[in-house]
Amino acid sequence: MRHSSLRAFLDVAPTHLSAKGPFALVFIEDGTEVESTIAHVQKMGFREVLAFASGHLLPEDRDGLHLIEANVHEQDAFASITNEVIKLFPGVWMHYCFNAEYLFFPFCETRNVRELIAFNIEERRHTVMTYVVDLYSKDLGKHPNAVCLDDAYMDKSGYYALARFTEDGEALDRQLDFFGGLRWRFEEHIPWARRRIDRVGLFHAVKGLELNGDHTFNLQEYNTYCCPWHHNISATICSFRTAKALVSNPGSMYAIPHFWWKNSAKFKWNSNQLLELGLMEPGQWF
Numbered sequence: 001m002r003h004s005s006l007r008a009f010l011d012v013a014p015t016h017l018s019a020k021g022p023f024a025l026v027f028i029e030d031g032t033e034v035e036s037t038i039a040h041v042q043k044m045g046f047r048e049v050l051a052f053a054s055g056h057l058l059p060e061d062r063d064g065l066h067l068i069e070a071n072v073h074e075q076d077a078f079a080s081i082t083n084e085v086i087k088l089f090p091g092v093w094m095h096y097c098f099n100a101e102y103l104f105f106p107f108c109e110t111r112n113v114r115e116l117i118a119f120n121i122e123e124r125r126h127t128v129m130t131y132v133v134d135l136y137s138k139d140l141g142k143h144p145n146a147v148c149l150d151d152a153y154m155d156k157s158g159y160y161a162l163a164r165f166t167e168d169g170e171a172l173d174r175q176l177d178f179f180g181g182l183r184w185r186f187e188e189h190i191p192w193a194r195r196r197i198d199r200v201g202l203f204h205a206v207k208g209l210e211l212n213g214d215h216t217f218n219l220q221e222y223n224t225y226c227c228p229w230h231h232n233i234s235a236t237i238c239s240f241r242t243a244k245a246l247v248s249n250p251g252s253m254y255a256i257p258h259f260w261w262k263n264s265a266k267f268k269w270n271s272n273q274l275l276e277l278g279l280m281e282p283g284q285w286f
Contacts, residue, residue: 001016001061001065001067002058002061002067002069003069006052006069006070006081014088014089017089020092021048021094022094023046023047023048023050023085024046024049025082026051026097026098026099027078027081027098027099028054028057028058028098029072030244032145032147032244033100033147034053034057036100037097037099037102040102044103046095046113048066049065049066051066051067052072053069054071076212078098078211079212082096083210089205090205090209091204091206092205093117093202093203094203095201096211101132101239102239103238104236104237104270105236105280107271107282109271120232123227123232123233126204127204128200128232129198130234130235130280131159131178131197131235131237131279131280132197132198132199132236133239133279134239135152135154135238135243136152137151137152137243137259138259138260139151139258140257146243147240147244149269154265155182155261155263155265158181158263159178159179159181159278159279160179161179163177172220174224174227177196177198179195179197182243182259183197186246189249190242196214199215200216200222201237203217230283233280234280235280236274236280246259
């Protein structure tokens with residue numbers, strides 16, 4: 001179903017969307033891999049997919065897909081739009097991503113996202129922490145936008161975390177700032193505030209919850225990577241977004257001849273590779 005504006009969608013959403021969820025919110029910034037992104041979240045088991053974009057970028061309409069014309073290039077538009085959906089659907093689990101981004105979680109080849117959510121509820125967790133793993137083409141001559149699903153590479157090392165502090169200098173409990181990938185290797189081209197790769201990419205909407213522009217939430221427990229008593233399941237969002245930006249921004253496009261380095265690895269498009277590299281973990285989910 002197509003909606004001419006965000007307001008038009010919000011006015012009818014309570015009667016057009018199943019409050020059972022889960023929802024996938026896809027923010028379409030350009031025309032790159034829009035169809036594959038939507039197909040991926042549907043394959044993962046999301047009952048409703050909400051695609052936000054300028055009208056000419058929206059894909060063909062089909063079952064389970066809601067097309068909403070919106071300006072996703074406004075400052076922190078992804079956060080403000082997500083917060084509007086949260087207000088309408090407290091109690092629903094949601095995932096948000098951008099085009100050319102793909103959610104992977106442990107055993108996702110044989111288990112869908114609804115099973116993951118059910119397990120997480122048993123763990124008394126309202127979130128699944130996700131880490132953005134940058135994808136890129138090895139050959140920018142053949143793929144100048146750095147995107148090719150059949151020629152996707154990733155960094156197999158270079159990831160690290162630092163303690164996260166309050167404004168008063170106190171370390172936050174079970175919160176870390178994670179770094180790595182292209183944002184680490186080409187940090188001179190990335191503003192400090194945008195270098196983190198941690199994102200609460202799957203969460204349970206509750207009344208009063210708000211997503212911030214830095215991909216954290218106003219409820220501090222939502223920003224934790226595990227519960228107090230043991231490790232929890234985590235996931236990854238494998239993303240061409242940073243690579244696209246680095247090859248298109250004037251300040252970096254002529255300074256980066258390629259993304260390949262000695263620790264590049266061919267991305268296999270399966271969860272086992274990500275588990276073996278330690279980029280996500282199953283927690284207690286066996």
